[in-house]
Amino acid sequence: STQSTWGTSSTMPLKSEALFSKMVPLLDTNGEAFVKKVGAVFHFEIKEKKDSAAVWFTLDLKNGKGKFSNGKEGKADASFSMLDDTLIQLADGKLNPQVAFTQGKMKIRGNMAKAMKFTPDLLPKDAKL
Numbered sequence: 001s002t003q004s005t006w007g008t009s010s011t012m013p014l015k016s017e018a019l020f021s022k023m024v025p026l027l028d029t030n031g032e033a034f035v036k037k038v039g040a041v042f043h044f045e046i047k048e049k050k051d052s053a054a055v056w057f058t059l060d061l062k063n064g065k066g067k068f069s070n071g072k073e074g075k076a077d078a079s080f081s082m083l084d085d086t087l088i089q090l091a092d093g094k095l096n097p098q099v100a101f102t103q104g105k106m107k108i109r110g111n112m113a114k115a116m117k118f119t120p121d122l123l124p125k126d127a128k129l
Contacts, residue, residue, distance in 0.1 A: 014084045016046045019091055020057050022124035023068045031065030034122060038062070040077035040114035048084050061122070078110035078118070091123040 027034065038061040045054045058073040060066055082090075086105045089095035097120060100106040108115045 014046055014048060014055055016044070016057065016084050016087045017055070017070075019088065019123060020044075020059070020068055023059065026124050027066040027068065031061075034061050035063065035066050038114075038117045038122070040111070040117060041074060042115075042118055043072055043076040043079040044087070045079060045081040046084050046087060047082075050083070054081075059118075061118075076110060078108060078112070078115035080115070080118070081107040081109070090120045093120060 041062050042059045044057040044059065046057065047054050056070075056072040058067075058069040058071065058076070060069075060074070062077070082100070082105060086095065086100060090097060090100060090106075095105070097106065101108060
């Protein structure tokens with residue numbers, strides 16, 4: 001069996017990576033609606049633990065049907081910085097974004113109005129896949 005090498009061999013692949021990869025088929029079907037609703041490009045800085053190296057993802061919900069990319073692509077309207085588990089809790093609806101922000105679990109840089117348009121309902125739910 002082939003194993004993908006993601007990041008360094010000492011780190012497990014982030015759960016966020018799997019979550020974001022599920023955005024791809026979602027964008028194919030709902031991308032235009034997301035772009036109409038959100039109209040922004042987001043960077044996500046995700047760390048497995050506080051002292052881990054950051055992994056970047058880009059979610060373009062501004063152009064066409066939207067696009068997901070590994071890494072930091074283009075200029076973001078807003079950037080989110082959080083731990084891998086925090087993003088998963090947000091996606092699962094176990095953590096409210098405002099609570100995550102006020103508790104310091106999620107940091108936001110850039111245009112706050114655009115950042116507020118990124119809501120957990122845009123993220124794929126495992127139950128529905």
